[in-house]
Amino acid sequence: MNQQTLDNPTFLEKKNWTRFTPLERTSRFLFYVVTLAAIVVSMQTIEIIPEFLIDAPEQFADMFNRMWPPDVSYYPDSIHDAMLETIHIATLGTLIAIIMAIPVGVMVAENVTQNKLLNWIARFILVSSRSINSLVWALLFVAILGPGPLAGAFAIAFRSVGFIGKLFGEALEESHKGPIEALHTTGAPWFSIMTMGYWPQVLPTFWSIVLFRWDINLRESAVLGLVGAGGIGVALSTALELFFWDRVCMVLLSMLAVVAIVELLVTQIRKRIL
Amino acid sequence: MSNAATSNGKRKYVPKRNWAGTIAYILLAAYLLYVLTLFDINLQRMYVGIDRGAEFIGRMMPPNFERYALLIEGMLESLQIAVIATTVGVILSLPVGFLAARNLMPAWVTWPARAIIVACRSFHPVIVAILFVKAVGFGALAGSMALVVASIGFISKLFAEAIEEISLKQIEAIRATGAPFSSVITYGVLPQVMGRFIGFISYQLDSNLRNSTMVGIVGAGGIGGTLFAAFQRFDYDFVSAILISIIAVIMVAEGVNNIMRKLYR
Amino acid sequence: MTQLATASEPHNQANTSGSLVLKNLVMEYVPGVPVLSGISLELEAKGITAIIGPSGTGKSTLIRCINRLVDPTSGDIFFKGQNLAKLKGRQLRYARRHIGMVFQEYNLLERLSVMENVLSGRLGYVSAFRAWLRKFSPEDIDKAFELLEQVGMADFANQRADALSGGQRQRVAIARALMQSPDILLADEPTSSLDPKTSVEILDLMTEQARLRHIPVVINIHDVSLAKRFADRIVGMSAGKVVFDGPPEDLQNDHLKTIYGGEDWLS
Numbered sequence: 001m002n003q004q005t006l007d008n009p010t011f012l013e014k015k016n017w018t019r020f021t022p023l024e025r026t027s028r029f030l031f032y033v034v035t036l037a038a039i040v041v042s043m044q045t046i047e048i049i050p051e052f053l054i055d056a057p058e059q060f061a062d063m064f065n066r067m068w069p070p071d072v073s074y075y076p077d078s079i080h081d082a083m084l085e086t087i088h089i090a091t092l093g094t095l096i097a098i099i100m101a102i103p104v105g106v107m108v109a110e111n112v113t114q115n116k117l118l119n120w121i122a123r124f125i126l127v128s129s130r131s132i133n134s135l136v137w138a139l140l141f142v143a144i145l146g147p148g149p150l151a152g153a154f155a156i157a158f159r160s161v162g163f164i165g166k167l168f169g170e171a172l173e174e175s176h177k178g179p180i181e182a183l184h185t186t187g188a189p190w191f192s193i194m195t196m197g198y199w200p201q202v203l204p205t206f207w208s209i210v211l212f213r214w215d216i217n218l219r220e221s222a223v224l225g226l227v228g229a230g231g232i233g234v235a236l237s238t239a240l241e242l243f244f245w246d247r248v249c250m251v252l253l254s255m256l257a258v259v260a261i262v263e264l265l266v267t268q269i270r271k272r273i274l
Numbered sequence: 275m276s277n278a279a280t281s282n283g284k285r286k287y288v289p290k291r292n293w294a295g296t297i298a299y300i301l302l303a304a305y306l307l308y309v310l311t312l313f314d315i316n317l318q319r320m321y322v323g324i325d326r327g328a329e330f331i332g333r334m335m336p337p338n339f340e341r342y343a344l345l346i347e348g349m350l351e352s353l354q355i356a357v358i359a360t361t362v363g364v365i366l367s368l369p370v371g372f373l374a375a376r377n378l379m380p381a382w383v384t385w386p387a388r389a390i391i392v393a394c395r396s397f398h399p400v401i402v403a404i405l406f407v408k409a410v411g412f413g414a415l416a417g418s419m420a421l422v423v424a425s426i427g428f429i430s431k432l433f434a435e436a437i438e439e440i441s442l443k444q445i446e447a448i449r450a451t452g453a454p455f456s457s458v459i460t461y462g463v464l465p466q467v468m469g470r471f472i473g474f475i476s477y478q479l480d481s482n483l484r485n486s487t488m489v490g491i492v493g494a495g496g497i498g499g500t501l502f503a504a505f506q507r508f509d510y511d512f513v514s515a516i517l518i519s520i521i522a523v524i525m526v527a528e529g530v531n532n533i534m535r536k537l538y539r
Numbered sequence: 540m541t542q543l544a545t546a547s548e549p550h551n552q553a554n555t556s557g558s559l560v561l562k563n564l565v566m567e568y569v570p571g572v573p574v575l576s577g578i579s580l581e582l583e584a585k586g587i588t589a590i591i592g593p594s595g596t597g598k599s600t601l602i603r604c605i606n607r608l609v610d611p612t613s614g615d616i617f618f619k620g621q622n623l624a625k626l627k628g629r630q631l632r633y634a635r636r637h638i639g640m641v642f643q644e645y646n647l648l649e650r651l652s653v654m655e656n657v658l659s660g661r662l663g664y665v666s667a668f669r670a671w672l673r674k675f676s677p678e679d680i681d682k683a684f685e686l687l688e689q690v691g692m693a694d695f696a697n698q699r700a701d702a703l704s705g706g707q708r709q710r711v712a713i714a715r716a717l718m719q720s721p722d723i724l725l726a727d728e729p730t731s732s733l734d735p736k737t738s739v740e741i742l743d744l745m746t747e748q749a750r751l752r753h754i755p756v757v758i759n760i761h762d763v764s765l766a767k768r769f770a771d772r773i774v775g776m777s778a779g780k781v782v783f784d785g786p787p788e789d790l791q792n793d794h795l796k797t798i799y800g801g802e803d804w805l806s
Contacts, residue, residue: 017654017680017696019673024537031537039361042354046414059409092309095302131524132517133488135400135498139505144327150313223400227491227502240404256396447646447712450606451719452635452663453670460671461659465650 066245074247078235079254086231087258089149089224090217093156098210100161105168112172112198122165129162134220138229149230156217156224163216167209168202175201207273215266222255330510337518338511345519348490348497351414353523355486355496358418360479363425370426371433378437387430394427399485403494414495421482421489428481432474433467440466476531483527487520557584557619557722559605559755564614564624566600574600575611576779582772587746587756589770591763593799597779598759602727605757606638607631619722636663639716641745643728645708647700653711654696657683660718679718686714690744706737713745717752724749726758730765738762742769763795 020028107113107122132140138155145151180197188196225233232251239247339345373379374387403420410416445462453461490498497516504512559582566575574597582588590598603609605616607623616623619637626634639660647656661679662670669675675683687693690710700708709729716724726745730738742758746769749756760766766773767787775783775790775798783794792805 017675017684019652019655021697027537031534038357042357046351046354046358046418053410053415056409063405063408088309088312091305092313095306127525127528128521131484131521133484135488135491136501136517136520139491139502140330143505143510144330145323148313150315150319153313219398223398226400236401252397252401255401259396441649443642443644443646444648446608447640447642447648447715448659448662450608450635450638450640451660451715452632452637453659454632454662454667456667457662457665457670460667461648461651461655461662465648469650 063245066243067249069246070249070253071244071246072250074235074239074244074250075254078238079232079251082225082232082235083254083258085149086221086225086233087218089152089156089221089229089231090214092153093221094160094210094214094217096153096157097160097164097213100157101164101168104161104165105172106194108165108169109172111175111177112194122169126162126165126169129158129160130166131162132159134159135223135227138224138227142228147228147230152221152224152229152231155229156221159220160213160217163213164209168206171202171205171209172198204273208270211266211270215262218262219259333508333510334514336511337515338509339515341512344500345497345516348500348516349519349523352483352486352490352496352498355414355417355421355489356479356483359421359425359482359486360475362418363422363478363482364429364475366422367426367429367433370430372437374430374434375437376434377440377442387434391427391430391434394423395431399424400489400492403489404492407493412493412495417486417489417494417496420494421485424485425478425482429474429478433471436467436470436474437463473535476534480524480527480531483524557755558582559723559757560615560617561601561605562615562617564601564604564616565612566597566604566609567612573612574779575604577614578776578779578781580774580781580784582755582757585753585755586771587749587758587769588772588774589758589760589766590774590776591760591766591798592776594761596776598776599727601776602640602725602757602759605725606635606640632663636719637722639719639721639724641709641712641716641724641726641729643731645705645712645732647703647708647711647715649701650699652697652699653687653692653703654683656700656711657686657714657718660715663719683714683718686717687711689717689748690714705733706741709733709737709741710744713741713748717748721754723754724756726756728759728761731761738765739768763790 018025104122104125107118108126110119113119113122134155137158138152141151141154141158145154175198179201180193183193183197221231221233222236223233225231225235226237228234232255236248236251239245239251370387370390373383374391376384379387399420402423403417406416406419410419440463444466445458448458448462486496486498487501488496488498490496490500491502493499497520501513501516504510504516559580561578561580561582564575564578565573567573578601590601592598600609604611605618605623607626611624614624618634621630621634623631623634648659651659655673658673658675658679661675665675665679684693684696687696690713692707692710692714695703695707695711700711703711712729724745729745730741733741742765745758746756758766758770767790770787773783773785773787773790774781775794777798777800782797783790792802795805796802
């Protein structure tokens with residue numbers, strides 16, 4: 001027994017058990033240092049004008065004073081139509097995104113598309129789509145298509161492709177191999193394997209991703225008007241430019257209401273289809 | 275049963291139709307057509323659009339990095355906004371998320387915490403940024419504060435959900451050893467949620483970085499302001515240089531994030 | 540204070556030696572629906588006691604009442620001169636430090652290493668801050684390694700608990716319980732998630748370690764043959780009541796019929 005314990009290498013490290021190996025500890029330590037340094041440098045160099053900061057609560061109070069009561073008459077005048085347009089932008093954008101995202105998602109899933117080059121191309125498309133903010137996409141499409149809701153819908157679509165495509169690809173990669181193998185053994189063609197093997201498996205996930213994105217898109221399409229891409233953002237930006245804070249407030253309240261309704265709707269639909 | 279009707283001793287197979295699903299698809303298609311007409315989209319407009327798009331892309335090429343000083347300055351400011359917003363956001367999210375976890379806290383604590391989360395989530399960061407620009411003036415401070423609000427809304431919610439999903443068995447085991455409450459947290463709760471927390475934080479850093487390139491459009495600091503100005507001056511070659519830089523920075527950030535997740539798996 | 544209260548109890552003399560006395564223990568999760576309806580038991584300071592009975596009859600609740608993971612509705616639990624049923628806060632924690640527990644699903648800290656899991660048995664003694672920094676005393680670490688060798692898991696010290704098999708996990712869980720230097724060991728269905736061979740190995744290990752340390756063991760177990768093989772005493776429960784209490788030799792088919800009901804399964 002004693003001889004055995006002496007031969008046992010763990011016996012030697014008895015006295016100095018530590019949670020991590022030295023390499024782990026060093027890399028963690030380095031990581032902490034880098035994080036801390038980044039925070040400190042950011043805090044020191046960021047431009048903060050103290051007078052502005054001290055003034056902030058007063059400014060906020062002033063803003064809320066000007067906002068209340070909200071200008072209700074602004075809703076039928078300008079908000080209602082713009083709000084509908086916003087919803088259309090978000091929905092159309094999501095639908096266009098679905099059409100573009102399905103092929104890209106299939107291309108990025110390594111188990112479905114066994115071609116490294118195609119995988120990489122798809123991945124590049126997805127990363128580019130997600131890296132550029134929808135507001136920036138809107139700027140691009142306003143420059144191409146001119147101001148209006150169409151630019152907004154395309155901005156939403158191009159931003160959503162990355163999101164839907166990435167999650168759709170991941171869902172495909174996580175699907176069970178069993179049914180796919182079974183279909184392969186029957187000699188089914190590629191397209192049948194897609195529609196009979198993969199699609200039924202990922203269908204609930206797919207629609208839940210789309211719903212999730214639609215929810216996000218409604219919020220995003222609300223600000224696209226700030227750069228001229230249509231929707232409620234146009235009404236907001238007009239009110240802001242003229243410093244009509246009571247109208248701004250009315251716009252914000254309407255947005256809140258729509259977001260709340262949509263959230264309820266999405267939860268209900270999700271319960272039904274999943 | 276109803277699918278297999280028997281006649282003449284032979285069974286007939288009638289595939290079951292999902293009528294609700296079919297109707298939903300038809301409605302969706304009809305809606306698509308309606309909106310396309312509403313937005314006055316037709317082939318001619320598409321044709322012109324493609325033409326203009328080609329011209330636009332032509333003007334973007336080649337990217338013009340001549341004003342790199344401006345580019346780097348804006349990019350650094352965006353990075354700073356993202357770092358500060360994530361740090362402050364996480365520090366504030368920890369208590370909010372903890373208080374919102376329904377398995378650890380009573381209802382009268384979780385409700386206010388959940389109200390804070392909903393309030394922070396209800397507006398797009400750009401709109402929050404507009405309000406902060408009004409309150410603290412143009413610049414990176416407004417952008418950072420707007421993204422702090424967005425971070426709280428997002429991370430607290432995920433924190434709370436992660437805490438609600440932990441296994442109570444491990445907590446039971448630690449309680450059975452007679453450990454004090456704080457040790458129950460550090461051994462029973464934290465190891466279960468730490469990996470996911472790190473994941474959320476790195477995700478939020480990523481998301482804040484993307485958003486920090488945008489809040490500049492409403493004057494809240496970062497590269498967005500530079501980008502917006504370049505658009506307004508039709509400097510499309512500078513625009514493409516900025517966009518390429520943003521994509522590059524975000525790809526690097528994704529790499530860093532992956533390393534971070536491996537370290538804390 | 541509780542010490543004073545219990546001093547007047549007649550069981551006290553036997554009590555300080557480490558025997559466990561349950562008096563009229565009642566537990567209701569839903570008022571009016573007792574899971575335990577008045578359990579009274581006296582367990583000696585040594586030996587293996589197996590509690591058998593059908594699922595849902597309150598075995599787990601009984602064992603969880605002893606270390607107060609579940610609070611009994613009424614009744615007393617005397618152990619080491621204290622009434623465990625009346626303890627609160629810090630005193631309860633201090634009492635728990637002397638009661639080791641092994642769970643059905645091991646309840647290991649999945650994302651932590653085997654060593655951290657064993658050391659977690661000392662959490663009742665180590666300050667929260669030191670525990671957070673993993674600053675355990677060299678004695679504790681030595682002891683943890685010793686225990687890991689005794690349960691045959693020394694080579695796994697730095698592996699994560701979620702990488703282990705069921706039998707290995709239960710070995711680590713036993714080491715964690717022994718790390719507390721307990722005065723009694725509770726085991727809640729320790730073998731229900733294990734295969735038959737591993738079950739025997741785990742029970743062997745547990746009873747051997749308990750005998751070495753001269754501490755009593757209370758095991759919930761639904762496998763009657765295992766109970767007969769390892770226990771010195773068997774307590775049969777049915778519908779929240781004790782319906783059999785005696786040495787394994789006395790346990791006959793008639794008793795099993797009362798405990799589990801029916802008889803077809805006996806043949």
